Amino acid sequence: MNMAVDEQQAASTEPATRIIGKRRLMGLGGGFLAVAALGYGLYWANIGRYLEETDDAYVRADWITISPKVSGYVDEVLVEDNQSVAVGTPLVRIQDRDYRARLQQAQARQAEARAAIVAQQAALVTLDAQLMEQQALIDQAAADIDSARAERQRAQLDYQRYRDLVAQKAASDQRLESVTADFARARSAFSRAEAAASRQRTRLSVLQASREQAAAQLQQQQARAAGADASLALTENELEDTLVRAPIAGVVGQRRARQRQYVTPGLPLLALVPVAQSYVVANFKETQLRRMRPGQPVEVRVDSFPEATLRGHIESFSPGSGALFALLPPDNATGNFTKIVQRFPVRIALDPGARQQVPILPGMSVIAEVDTRSDGEAQQHE
Missing domain, CATH: 1.10.287.620 (Helix Hairpins)
Incomplete structure (x- = not known):
C-alpha cells in the first residue's frame, strides 16, 4: 500500500521537475542571449560602426610590357616563363x-x-x-x-x-x-x-x-x-639595345618571344610583373567614404588563404568613380533615371610583412576592411 502511494507521489512530482528544468534552461538561454546582445551592442558602438568592408577588392601590380627598341631576328631568349628576374637581367638577345x-x-x-x-x-x-x-x-x-x-x-x-x-x-x-x-x-x-x-x-x-x-x-x-x-x-x-634587359625587378609572364622570330620596335616580347610591389584596389561605395582618410589601417583577407589576415593602410583615393573612367561612361541625363550607388577605387598598400605570410599574386580576390576610427577614438576604445 505504501509502495503504491510513493509511486503516485513520484509520478506527480516528475512533471514539475521537468518544468523547472526547462524554465532554468530558458532563463540561462535568455541570459546568454542578453549578454551576447549587450556585447555585440558594445562592440558595434565602439568598433563595428567604424569598420567599412567590401568584397569588391583585388590585388593589383603595375606590370609592364617589354618591347624591343630595334628590329631584327631574335637570337636567343634568355628567360623562362614565370622566372623571377632582377633589374638589368638580360631577357632577349637580337642578332647584332x-x-x-x-x-x-x-x-x-x-x-x-x-x-x-x-x-x-x-x-x-x-x-x-x-x-x-x-x-x-x-x-x-x-x-x-x-x-x-x-x-x-x-x-x-x-x-x-x-x-x-x-x-x-x-x-x-x-x-x-x-x-x-x-x-x-x-x-x-x-x-x-x-x-x-x-x-x-x-x-x-x-x-x-x-x-x-x-x-x-x-x-x-x-x-x-x-x-x-x-x-x-x-x-x-x-x-x-639588341640585348633587351629588365628595367624593373619582377616575374616573367606572357613570354611571346621565340628564337628566330623577327621583331620590330613596340612588338610585345613578354611582361614583367613586380609581384613584390603589389597592392590592393578596393572599390568602396560612395556612402562608405565619409570617414575614410589616407593612412587608416586596413585588414585584408585573401580568398585563396581565408585563414590569413594581412595588414595594410589606405594609400590614396581615386579622383573619380569607376563609372567616370569607363570606356562608355553612363549618361544619366537621358531616359528614365534610376539612382545607383557609385563605387570609388581606394588604393591600399600592404605592410612589408604581409607578403611573407602568404604568396600574394596580382589578380587575387580579397576582402578589405577599413578601420575609420581616429587615433583618439581607437585609444579610447582599447
Whole structure:
C-alpha cells in the first residue's frame, strides 16, 4: 500500500521537475542571449560602426610590357616563363651583326671628321703665319716709302738749287740736267714704293679673307664631327639595345618571344610583373567614404588563404568613380533615371610583412576592411 502511494507521489512530482528544468534552461538561454546582445551592442558602438568592408577588392601590380627598341631576328631568349628576374637581367638577345657593321661605319666617319678638323686647324696655323709675315712685309714697304720720300725730297731740293744757280750762270746746264734726272728717278722710286706697299696691303686683305674662310670651314668640320659623334652614339645605343634587359625587378609572364622570330620596335616580347610591389584596389561605395582618410589601417583577407589576415593602410583615393573612367561612361541625363550607388577605387598598400605570410599574386580576390576610427577614438576604445 505504501509502495503504491510513493509511486503516485513520484509520478506527480516528475512533471514539475521537468518544468523547472526547462524554465532554468530558458532563463540561462535568455541570459546568454542578453549578454551576447549587450556585447555585440558594445562592440558595434565602439568598433563595428567604424569598420567599412567590401568584397569588391583585388590585388593589383603595375606590370609592364617589354618591347624591343630595334628590329631584327631574335637570337636567343634568355628567360623562362614565370622566372623571377632582377633589374638589368638580360631577357632577349637580337642578332647584332648588322648593328656592329653600322658601328664600324660610324667610327670611320668619326675618324674622318676628326682628321678633317686637324687638317683645317693646320691650315689656320699656316694662314696665321702668313699673316704675320705679310704684316712684316707691309712694315718693310712703309719703311721703303719713307726712304723714297726722303730721297725724293733731297733730289727736289737739289733740282731747285741748281736751277737757281743755272739761272745765275753759277752752274752748268749739264749739272742741272744730271740733277733733274736724279729728281725724276727719286719720284719714280717713291711711286714704286707706294705701289709695293699697296700691293702688300692688298695681299694682307686676301690672307685675312682666306683666314676667315678657313675658320668658317673649321666650324663646318667641327659641326660634321659633332654629327659623326651623335651618329656614333646612336649606333652604340642601337647595338646595346639588341640585348633587351629588365628595367624593373619582377616575374616573367606572357613570354611571346621565340628564337628566330623577327621583331620590330613596340612588338610585345613578354611582361614583367613586380609581384613584390603589389597592392590592393578596393572599390568602396560612395556612402562608405565619409570617414575614410589616407593612412587608416586596413585588414585584408585573401580568398585563396581565408585563414590569413594581412595588414595594410589606405594609400590614396581615386579622383573619380569607376563609372567616370569607363570606356562608355553612363549618361544619366537621358531616359528614365534610376539612382545607383557609385563605387570609388581606394588604393591600399600592404605592410612589408604581409607578403611573407602568404604568396600574394596580382589578380587575387580579397576582402578589405577599413578601420575609420581616429587615433583618439581607437585609444579610447582599447
